[in-house]
Amino acid sequence: MSQLVTVTDSTSATTMHRPIRRWVRTINASAESRLGRFLYGAGAVALVFAVWQVLWSLGVLPATALPSAGQMLGALLDLLGSGAFWASVWSTVSIVILGLVVIIVIAAPLSILLGLSRFAEESTWLVVEFLKPIPPVALIPLGLLLWGPTPGMKMVLIVFGAIWPLLTQLVYGVREVNATSLDMARSYHLGWWLTTSRIVIPSMTPFAMTGLRIAAAIALIISIVTEMIGGAAGLGQDIVVAQSAGAIKEMYALIFAAGLLGLLVNTVFKAAEKPLLFWHPSHREEAK
Structure with a gap:
């Protein structure tokens, strides 16, 4: 009985992880293309600027030494x-x-x-x-x-x-x-x-x-x-x-x-x- 439960749990876990693996493969495939590399790089830069702007607006970054x-x-x-x-x-x-x-x-x-x-x-x-x-x-x-x-x-x-x-x-x-x-x-x-x-x-x-x-x-x-x-x-x-x-x-x-x-x-x-x-x-x- 315990062996049956273990097999069932492992099978369900594998089934649950399949969409995640498929999503990871899709992300990796898109990142390998030229357009994908550019978009991911541009997105990372935009994220850095957004975080920079938010931290400056909140006063975390010193306005006297760093502009927004x-x-x-x-x-x-x-x-x-x-x-x-x-x-x-x-x-x-x-x-x-x-x-x-x-x-x-x-x-x-x-x-x-x-x-x-x-x-x-x-x-x-x-x-x-x-x-x-x-x-x-x-x-x-x-x-x-x-x-x-x-x-x-x-x-x-x-x-x-x-x-x-x-x-x-x-x-x-x-x-x-x-x-x-x-x-x-x-x-x-x-x-x-x-x-x-x-x-x-x-x-x-x-x-x-x-x-x-x-x-x-x-x-x-x-x-x-x-x-x-x-x-x-x-x-x-x-x-x-x-x-x-x-x-x-x-x-x-x-x-x-x-x-x-x-x-x-x-x-x-x-x-x-x-x-x-x-x-x-x-x-x-x-x-x-």
Whole structure:
């Protein structure tokens, strides 16, 4: 009798959980789509703003140090209509783009050399491991002494701080080259150029996109921090000026704009991966 009751209870519990499991599967399936990811993300942001506004209205958040969500968004809309704001955005973004170009020019051939030559790797690993942990912010005083608060100072610090993720990923990509493919290239006497362009570079590309996306985010952070501390023109300088002038709403709006800029940079690189890596298994599986 007790066994019958146990079986009946377990069966009823399973029956009760079926709608819940079906609902969870539906939620997960909708979240996997592009529109679903966007809607869920936008919903989360809207919820944060709603909680922010409610807490500010109740007096939980200090009005002297933090504006309401509506005030911050209003200040952001005013900034979007200002030419000075877009000039600051361009000052920040343009040097990031130029820094990334320089990083690619340096990291691409260097990674091939380090990945294919054991002698080059053993000769330079000590220098690389010594330079990697040095924060670019610590070099701002040196940059100010050498170049002053100029775009050149920002670019040097961006290259120094953001090159390591891309270089590391590219070296890993070179090491992942199929040994059989390299042996075949040597057997057919393809030469250095054909071997590099047809075998090595395609193997590096997935690693390069990951490293480049990380490097772009780091470059943007370095650019804004350098502008805040070093006084170079850009969003970082505008944030400091707004804080010094007591323009709290504008300060938070500029901080929010910097976050949106980082989101845009990440979105652009994610979108660039699909046409460049359409042949990669991960993107073929995602397309399915």
